Amino acid sequence: MKTPRDLSGDSLIAALRVFGYARVRQTGSHVQLVTREQGEHHITVPLHSPLRVGTLNKILSLVAEHFKVSKNEVLARLLS
Numbered sequence: 001m002k003t004p005r006d007l008s009g010d011s012l013i014a015a016l017r018v019f020g021y022a023r024v025r026q027t028g029s030h031v032q033l034v035t036r037e038q039g040e041h042h043i044t045v046p047l048h049s050p051l052r053v054g055t056l057n058k059i060l061s062l063v064a065e066h067f068k069v070s071k072n073e074v075l076a077r078l079l080s
Helices: 011-019 051-069 072-080
Strands: 022-027 030-035 043-045
Touching: 011 030, 011 043, 011 051, 011 072, 043 051, 051 072
Parallel strands: none
Antiparallel strands: 022 030, 030 043
């Protein structure tokens, strides 16, 4: 699945709720999220619009690694 080019930080944060991520705190334009599903995991998402492709790919990779699924599976669940 191709990585979207027009996804904003706010949209990604909302979509990551599927994996149990919730806002913990915000510093400037960066929001820290945490999930406690399958162990505790923290990620930081910039509130840029749109997110840079490399930044989005890295966040998707970190989520995929934590949940032990492929990046394409993460993307499919987020966009469904």
